[in-house]
Amino acid sequence: MSTPGGVSTLGALVRQRARRDRLQIAVWAVSTGLLALTAATGVARTYGDDAERAGIMRLAVANPSILLLRGLPQGAELPAFVFFQIFTYLALMCAFMAGFLAVRHSRAEEESGRAELVASTRAARTLPTVATVVHGVAASVALGVAVALGFVAGGLPVAGALVSGAATAAVGVAFLGVGLLAAQFARTSRGANSIGAAAIGVAFLLRGVGDALGTPSDDRLSMTSAWPSWLSPIGWAQHTGAFTADDLAPLLLCLALATACIAAVFAVQASRDSGASLLPERIGRRAAAPWLSGSFALAWRLQWPSIAGWTLGGVATGLLAGSLAGVVIEAARTNPELAATLQSIVPDADASVAQVLISAMFAIAGVVAAGCAIQAVIRLRQEETGGTAEPLLAARLGRVHWLADYLVLGVVAISLVLLGAALASAAGVLVSGDDPALIADSFAAAAAQLPAALVYLGVLALVFVLLPSATSALGWTLLAAGSFLGIFGALVGAPEWLRDVSPFSHTPVALGTSTDWSGGAWLAVVAVAAASVALLLMRRRELR
Amino acid sequence: MNASVIEASGLEKRFGRVRALDGLDLSVGAGEVHGFLGPNGAGKSTTIRILLGLARSSAGSVTLFGRDPWRDAVALHDRVAYVPGDVSIWPNLSGGETIDLLGRLRGGTTDARLYESRKAGLIELFQFDPTKKGRAYSKGNRQKVALIAAFATPAELYILDEPTSGLDPVMEAVFDGEIRRVAAEGATVLLSSHILSEVEQLCDRVTIIRAGSTVETGTLESLRHLTRIEVSFAAGPSDASLTRIPDAHDLHVAGGRVRFTIDDERLPAVLPVLGSLGVRALVVEPPSLEELFLRHYGDPKS
Numbered sequence: 001m002s003t004p005g006g007v008s009t010l011g012a013l014v015r016q017r018a019r020r021d022r023l024q025i026a027v028w029a030v031s032t033g034l035l036a037l038t039a040a041t042g043v044a045r046t047y048g049d050d051a052e053r054a055g056i057m058r059l060a061v062a063n064p065s066i067l068l069l070r071g072l073p074q075g076a077e078l079p080a081f082v083f084f085q086i087f088t089y090l091a092l093m094c095a096f097m098a099g100f101l102a103v104r105h106s107r108a109e110e111e112s113g114r115a116e117l118v119a120s121t122r123a124a125r126t127l128p129t130v131a132t133v134v135h136g137v138a139a140s141v142a143l144g145v146a147v148a149l150g151f152v153a154g155g156l157p158v159a160g161a162l163v164s165g166a167a168t169a170a171v172g173v174a175f176l177g178v179g180l181l182a183a184q185f186a187r188t189s190r191g192a193n194s195i196g197a198a199a200i201g202v203a204f205l206l207r208g209v210g211d212a213l214g215t216p217s218d219d220r221l222s223m224t225s226a227w228p229s230w231l232s233p234i235g236w237a238q239h240t241g242a243f244t245a246d247d248l249a250p251l252l253l254c255l256a257l258a259t260a261c262i263a264a265v266f267a268v269q270a271s272r273d274s275g276a277s278l279l280p281e282r283i284g285r286r287a288a289a290p291w292l293s294g295s296f297a298l299a300w301r302l303q304w305p306s307i308a309g310w311t312l313g314g315v316a317t318g319l320l321a322g323s324l325a326g327v328v329i330e331a332a333r334t335n336p337e338l339a340a341t342l343q344s345i346v347p348d349a350d351a352s353v354a355q356v357l358i359s360a361m362f363a364i365a366g367v368v369a370a371g372c373a374i375q376a377v378i379r380l381r382q383e384e385t386g387g388t389a390e391p392l393l394a395a396r397l398g399r400v401h402w403l404a405d406y407l408v409l410g411v412v413a414i415s416l417v418l419l420g421a422a423l424a425s426a427a428g429v430l431v432s433g434d435d436p437a438l439i440a441d442s443f444a445a446a447a448a449q450l451p452a453a454l455v456y457l458g459v460l461a462l463v464f465v466l467l468p469s470a471t472s473a474l475g476w477t478l479l480a481a482g483s484f485l486g487i488f489g490a491l492v493g494a495p496e497w498l499r500d501v502s503p504f505s506h507t508p509v510a511l512g513t514s515t516d517w518s519g520g521a522w523l524a525v526v527a528v529a530a531a532s533v534a535l536l537l538m539r540r541r542e543l544r
Numbered sequence: 545m546n547a548s549v550i551e552a553s554g555l556e557k558r559f560g561r562v563r564a565l566d567g568l569d570l571s572v573g574a575g576e577v578h579g580f581l582g583p584n585g586a587g588k589s590t591t592i593r594i595l596l597g598l599a600r601s602s603a604g605s606v607t608l609f610g611r612d613p614w615r616d617a618v619a620l621h622d623r624v625a626y627v628p629g630d631v632s633i634w635p636n637l638s639g640g641e642t643i644d645l646l647g648r649l650r651g652g653t654t655d656a657r658l659y660e661s662r663k664a665g666l667i668e669l670f671q672f673d674p675t676k677k678g679r680a681y682s683k684g685n686r687q688k689v690a691l692i693a694a695f696a697t698p699a700e701l702y703i704l705d706e707p708t709s710g711l712d713p714v715m716e717a718v719f720d721g722e723i724r725r726v727a728a729e730g731a732t733v734l735l736s737s738h739i740l741s742e743v744e745q746l747c748d749r750v751t752i753i754r755a756g757s758t759v760e761t762g763t764l765e766s767l768r769h770l771t772r773i774e775v776s777f778a779a780g781p782s783d784a785s786l787t788r789i790p791d792a793h794d795l796h797v798a799g800g801r802v803r804f805t806i807d808d809e810r811l812p813a814v815l816p817v818l819g820s821l822g823v824r825a826l827v828v829e830p831p832s833l834e835e836l837f838l839r840h841y842g843d844p845k846s
Contacts, residue, residue: 111679188635188679283675284638292641293648302634387632391690394596394626395649398618543598 009123013131017105018138025139028097032090033146035484036164039086040154042492044078053081058220060084062331064212064324065360069487072211072229072238074222079156079243083164085491087242090164091234092204094143094172098136099196102179105132108189110275119274129180129269133262136176144169160243167237170254174233175200177261184268187277194309205316206232212324233257295397296405303379307413310372311420314365318421321361322428322442325354329434351511354438358425359445359510365421366449366507367483369414373457374475376410377464381471384543393543403461403538407531410457414450422446444510451523452503456482458530465534465541547574549701549732550595554604557590557756564590566756567604572734572749577727579747580736581837587756588736589629592705595734596626608701622651625699629706629736631686633678639685640674643693652697663696669718684710695722702726702733708742720746740834752837760836768831772805775814777823789817801825 047053054076060066061073071084106129109115119125148165152158175196182195210229217223229235239250268278291297332339332353343353380403383389393399425442429435456479464471485494486504499505503526506519550572557565565587572578582588593599595608597617606613608620633642643663644653653659667674670688681689687710694702702723708716716739723733723746737743743750744764752760760767772793779800786795786802790813795804802823806814811828818826 281677281680284641284677286638286640286675288641288644288648292645295649298634298645302636387628387630388634390596390598390628390632391626391646391693392649393598393617394621394624395646396618396621396651397649401618542600543593 009121010127010131010134013118013123013128014134017131017135021101021104021135021139025097025101025142028093028139029143029146032093032143032168033150035093036086036090036147036150037154038492039488040082040151040156042488042494043082043085044155046491046493047081048078050076053078054221057081057084061216061220061223062328063357064328065321065357067214067223068208068212068320068324068361069364071207072214072223072225074241074244076221077243079160082151082154082156083160083242086488087164087167087238088204088207088234090147090168091171091237092200094140094168095175095200095203095234096197097143098140098172098176099179099182099200100193101136101139102132102176103183103189103192103196105135106180107183107186107192107277110183111187111189113275116274125269125274126266129265132180133176137173140169140172140176143172157243159246163240163242163246163248166248167240167242167251170251171233171237173258174254174261175203177258177265180265181261184265184272185278187279187281191279194306198309201313201316203232203234205320207235207238209320210235211238212320213327294405295392295402296408298392299376299379299406299409303376303409303413306375307372307416310368310375310413311416313368314417314421315424317361317365317368318424318426318442318446319428321358321365321421321445322425322430322434322438323432324361324428325357325438326429326432326434328357329354330432351514354434355441355445355511356509358438358441359448362421362425362442362445362449362510363487363504363507365418365446366452366504367479368421369417369449369453370456370479370482370503372413372417373410373453374460374479376406376413377457377460378472378475380406381464381468384468389543399541399543400535400538403465403535407457407461407535410461411454414453414457418446418449418453441510441512444512444515448508448510448515448517448520451520451527452482452507454527455503455523455530458527458534461534462530462537465537468544548572548607548610549574549576550578550606550608550734551610552591552595552604552606555591555594555601555606556603557587557594557599558602563756565594565601565604567758568753568756569758569761570751571761572732574732575727575730576749577723577733577735577747579743579750580734580753581738581743581750582753586753588753589705590756591753592626592703592734592736595703596621596624623700625650625652625694625697625702627687627690627694627702627704627707629709631683631690633681633686633689635677635679637678638675639672639678639681639689642678642689643674643696646690646693647697650693650697650699652699659696663692666692666696666722669721670715682710684712684715687711688715691719691722695726698729699726700731702731704733705736706738707735708737708739716742740832740837744832767836768808772807773811773831774803774805774829775818776801776803776827776829777818778802778825781821781823785821788821789814 047056057073057076060070071088073084074080115128118128144165147168148161151161151164178199179192179196183192186192186195206228210225210227210232211223213226214223225235233254236250236253240247292301393402422443426439429438429442460471460475463474482502482504485499485502489499489502489505503523506523508515508517508520548571550570552568552570555565555568556563568587568591570591580588590599594601594606595613597613597620600614609623611620613620647653647659670692672685672688672692687707691707708719711719720742727733735743735747747764749763750761750767751758779797779802789804791806791810792804793806795802
């Protein structure tokens with residue numbers, strides 16, 4: 001059956017990868033393409049009026065938190081407006097798809113021992129990596145094509161749509177390289193994925209900070225980004241200026257980064273054993289620490305590194321919220337026109353511009369906290385499928401107690417993430433010398449995010465009890481859908497009832513004394529109810 | 545018969561339309577080392593999961609120390625130590641941490657000095673390195689983690705699901721020694737195994753299951769009665785004289801030896817005849833567990 005020669009072996013490896021990932025890649029590509037399509041049609045419907053769009057763009061240019069969350073304004077024409085609103089997220093989708101893909105076919109295979117089986121054939125140690133590169137580039141291109149199709153179907157110009165697609169694919173290729181390199185360092189796929197996701201997060205923040213600190217043009221409808229954006233693959237891709245400049249040259253930076261990473265990967269692989277890693281495995285403790293004596297302690301012992309990672313994400317968000325508020329207020333002080341524009345977004349006379357900015361930035365901290373909670377519940381499921389729950393439950397630990405411990409850990413984790421964000425925001429406020437009253441606002445904004453994150457914890461616990469095999473997929477899907485509806489629901493013109501499904505739509509907006517906390521109270525009720533039902537039903541659930 | 549530790553009758557477990565257990569009976573008395581045998585997929589692990597309260601029976605009755613293993617799981621587990629066949633441990637916890645964690649969860653470390661000395665002794669006996677991370681251990685070493693955790697804490701019942709499938713012969717001997725120790729201390733052991741010599745050496749009684757139901761149970765002695773004894777000796781006596789042997793079954797000559805089988809109770813009548821034939825290099829073998837096993841495993845269930 002086998003024919004000699006590396007090409008046919010490579011072909012077999014690539015086909016195996018394509019076969020294994022076909023559904024997954026199709027879901028990534030189709031959902032990203034739909035995101036592009038709904039953004040294009042949604043903007044056209046909601047902001048069809050040129051003057052209205054220009055007004056919104058001027059507002060965005062004046063508001064660093066909007067710039068950070070969206071992109072670099074390049075005029076108020078409809079296509080450029082769509083690109084400004086959505087491109088960062090299209091790029092993020094492709095980055096995550098490619099980063100996870102790289103680790104799935106490299107470190108995860110080595111960790112499971114399957115790589116050894118393949119390496120014992122004529123594929124040897126190098127060819128599987130080549131196959132992963134080919135497969136990853138193809139997947140990124142597929143996602144880029146979906147984006148281009150989405151934009152064209154949404155009525156945008158073809159040339160700009162193709163540039164957008166190419167830019168999206170280029171970000172994917174860059175993070176394919178980053179993911180493969182991370183896989184060389186980490187001993188586990190979990191570790192490699194964490195490095196890859198952190199790199200994507202840093203790329204997002206660098207682009208966001210670069211855009212937020214950019215210089216507005218005279219008409220206040222477009223901006224030149226500051227230098228940090230030029231350190232980020234997402235920033236490079238955005239600098240193509242699709243629908244305006246349509247310049248593909250910055251994408252060479254993405255490809256250069258990918259090439260450098262992949263060259264380093266081959267250099268490392270040439271000298272390391274299969275299964276070994278650059279970061280050495282440390283020797284473990286001879287005996288357990290005295291506190292490691294129950295399932296809560298174990299859950300903490302297993303998860304503190306990832307909780308620390310999520311908390312770091314919260315801290316970064318808070319730091320930006322606290323310090324950016326200062327930047328805006330400073331700018332508004334010297335520019336009355338800007339001050340007037342900003343004041344128009346404040347819904348209540350008692351609230352201040354800074355409060356609105358901080359509250360908006362903390363929406364991101366809320367998503368991070370919910371993600372951390374979701375991971376805690378998914379860990380519970382992994383304990384069950386991995387067989388490590390069995391020895392625990394065969395000891396004197398009840399099922400309900402076990403679930404309760406993980407729920408408590410989830411609450412602790414959510415609190416740590418939000419507390420980290422609030423403290424960092426307070427530090428940012430202090431350093432930039434703002435009104436110290438904003439410190440209290442930071443804590444209020446963090447508290448406002450707590451209920452939505454708790455809803456994710458409680459609801460996913462219920463999923464774990466009733467539909468265990470769907471825990472992981474449903475967890476991340478619910479978070480993606482909820483944050484999409486919360487952040488983009490209004491933009492894409494989603495109907496009100498649909499937006500109301502997202503917990504983030506009910507998160508209170510912390511505006512000092514005029515805050516309406518009732519949404520948060522309802523969310524808390526839903527969270528507690530879901531968790532209670534989960535605990536009750538856990539009494540009757542078998543381990544499976 | 546002693547007080548019963550495990551009592552299951554007519555146990556059934558259905559997964560959708562598949563019947564994993566179909567009327568299984570299992571009875572284990574206090575202080576007994578009980579062998580639990582059956583081919584792959586016969587339902588041994590499912591039974592053990594029910595005994596541990598990890599799964600619930602669909603029908604039939606089951607008690608552990610006279611209590612319901614599903615409802616009273618937590619209270620019962622103080623008295624039980626469990627070693628799974630395919631041991632999974634946490635990849636980022638060291639072996640030593642895992643052993644301590646399991647011991648503490650079992651509540652077996654209250655006498656800290658006794659626990660520590662037992663643990664140290666077992667680590668020494670099993671030649672185990674507790675400082676490696678879980679992911680670095682081979683199958684046999686993961687099994688040692690579970691075995692050390694089980695034997696370092698006192699228990700009234702040890703449930704062992706193919707506990708030695710990854711161990712080398714030297715470690716198997718260490719394992720046998722530990723089973724004898726806990727049995728001598730009065731504990732009850734349920735040992736699911738495929739290694740027949742292990743069961744023959746260690747177990748007082750065995751239960752053989754097949755396709756989810758019990759096909760044989762009793763002491764090894766009583767089970768052996770079910771199978772004929774094999775007799776063989778060096779070829780020499782004429783064919784005519786061989787016909788004088790009473791009640792011989794399957795008599796044939798192969799490889800320079802005469803072989804036949806005979807029912808246990810007929811043996812006293814046969815021995816004088818063999819003496820009169822002047823046979824040499826006589827071997828009389830009791831039926832091995834392997835034959836019992838093959839007889840029950842091999843036949844299609846009809």
